[in-house]
Amino acid sequence: PPATIAIANQKGGVGKTTTAINLGAALAMRGVRTLIIDLDPQGNASTGLGIANEARESTSHDLLAGMEVEPLETGIEHLSIVPATADLSSIDVELADDARRAVRLREALGRVSRETDVVLIDCPPSLNLLTVNAMVAANSVLVPLQCEFFALEGLSQLLLTVREIRRTISPRLRIEGVVLTMYDKRNNLSRQVERDAREYLEDLVFRTVIPRNVRVSEAPSFARPVVLYDPRSAGAKAYFDLAQEFLTRIDMA
């Protein structure tokens, strides 16, 4: 079965979607067959990869509801996606009486990821049923950590959630690592957060640091990952490095 990674952090705007899109694209460019599952009702990963609303016929909501789903092509070789729509936000209510509501994605994933090497699940900014489903379906959790003050505050809550899932449903779930994002070398705060993260989390923190780079935030408006929109930019280079380090960490380099 494919290496399945949940990209999660309940703090909002830290770079979860940007990491799912660009790590996914960088892996695909190296020939790694990659599937992105958009599990956020905002559908930003689907939009950032140019999937129009009308094209989102079979979605991650359908996957959780137990229906047959066919991933969509993204126009990037080896990269496909199961897109999201807003109706995903009612899944808590729909599955409220289902005793197996936490394992729905794990059960469904086998059917959509037959010819896949890596699955990346983009999570919403919350520790709700959607993020729990992603963690239960995953082998490990990748945590984007923005280099800002509020970033470290939510981390202990996230690690507690992972530990609880490991204790109850997924004994082998682990943290893949923490990726520092939007690092601004002119800003004291960034240096401080990096120092604190490496001291407190040690080897969990990836060596690759993603800089704040305007080309990264421009890329989604052209419906392309920054690694294709501007491959020579500092942001793209960092995501190529991240893909290399990621493959080494999961023994696929």
Next chain:
Amino acid sequence: PPATIAIANQKGGVGKTTTAINLGAALAMRGVRTLIIDLDPQGNASTGLGIANEARESTSHDLLAGMEVEPLETGIEHLSIVPATADLSSIDVELADDARRAVRLREALGRVSRETDVVLIDCPPSLNLLTVNAMVAANSVLVPLQCEFFALEGLSQLLLTVREIRRTISPRLRIEGVVLTMYDKRNNLSRQVERDAREYLEDLVFRTVIPRNVRVSEAPSFARPVVLYDPRSAGAKAYFDLAQEFLTRIDMA
């Protein structure tokens, strides 16, 4: 009763907490008695105002559970807060069988805001029961909108939710306005988002625009709002302007 405003946007990291803290502090500095309700389990508004975890004895979770709550002083005259802790995240489950779960905050707010002019409710990045409670308790919704590509995408979902609450529970709920945040004048994207927002939303968009300003992101690490941490900074000036424009809009200038 006080003017009650929900600061909401399900897109993460757009400046909801930063706006609650700094609009709140700027209003208090003008003698407007202001109460902040931290309704995000991350508790960032509480942390950003220097409320230590140990001091969060009576919280917004208690408010929703129907208990007596006494707001805490923030050290800033005329500004008080009902802080948040992580147990707020289980409120969905706790109130699942309560037919009145959506009006809990509205019913409780009268008891804590007797000597208040303005109540600001900081919402989590989601359209869940917490944000619904905030909108039902409020007279209007203030929407921080980050000047980035994904920002406009979630707006229609947010406006639909407000319309639904107006139709079902709160006939007088309206949009106070949209505040553009993290505007970077060097960045084409910011100009484009501003142009689109003013064309699409017209007078709903506040004239005041909050610039991206490193002093704003540094302030929380000193547990002070930027309007006190560095009142001459571009970020602080913008929040003073916002407070002026806000008071004019709610007829309290």
